Amino acid sequence: MSFALDVDRVFAALADPTRRDIVRRAIDGEEGVAELAGHYPMSFAAVQKHIAVLERSGLVTKQRIGRRKVVRTNVEGLRVARRLLDRYEDLWRGRLNRMTDLITHTKERKK
Numbered sequence: 001m002s003f004a005l006d007v008d009r010v011f012a013a014l015a016d017p018t019r020r021d022i023v024r025r026a027i028d029g030e031e032g033v034a035e036l037a038g039h040y041p042m043s044f045a046a047v048q049k050h051i052a053v054l055e056r057s058g059l060v061t062k063q064r065i066g067r068r069k070v071v072r073t074n075v076e077g078l079r080v081a082r083r084l085l086d087r088y089e090d091l092w093r094g095r096l097n098r099m100t101d102l103i104t105h106t107k108e109r110k111k
Contacts, residue, residue, distance in 0.1 A: 006058065010081045013057035018042075019050050023073065026060050032068040 013019050018040055025031055025039070037047040051071055054060040058077035063070050 006080045007084045009057040010059060010077060011084075013053050013059055014081070016050065016053075018047075019054055019059075022047075022050060022054060022071065023059055023078075026071050026073040030070045030072045032070055033062070034068070036071060 014023070021039070022036060025036060033048060033051060034044070036051070037044045040047055051060065051062060054071075055062055058074055058080065060077070061072050061074050063072065
């Protein structure tokens with residue numbers, strides 16, 4: 001899978017506030033699907049669909065432990081998002097630094 005496709009899936013998954021909250025809860029500690037469903041004013045099936053989107057994006061994994069299906073954070077999925085955000089930060093910092101240099105240079109020439 002390409003980096004761009006990974007990033008698109010990750011950010012599409014994170015676009016939804018319920019999915020962001022599920023990821024946050026999974027970071028705080030693993031929870032069963034049934035336990036997660038109890039946190040949201042929606043059906044169990046709707047929560048399962050949110051978890052499926054997060055699984056496809058690579059942000060969480062689901063594992064059966066006994067009778068429970070446990071949701072865990074997939075750190076590598078979070079790293080994909082972080083790498084893209086780092087690239088954007090580097091890009092914008094570079095642009096801001098160039099604009100600052102240009103403004104400073106223009107002010108010095110006017111003196």
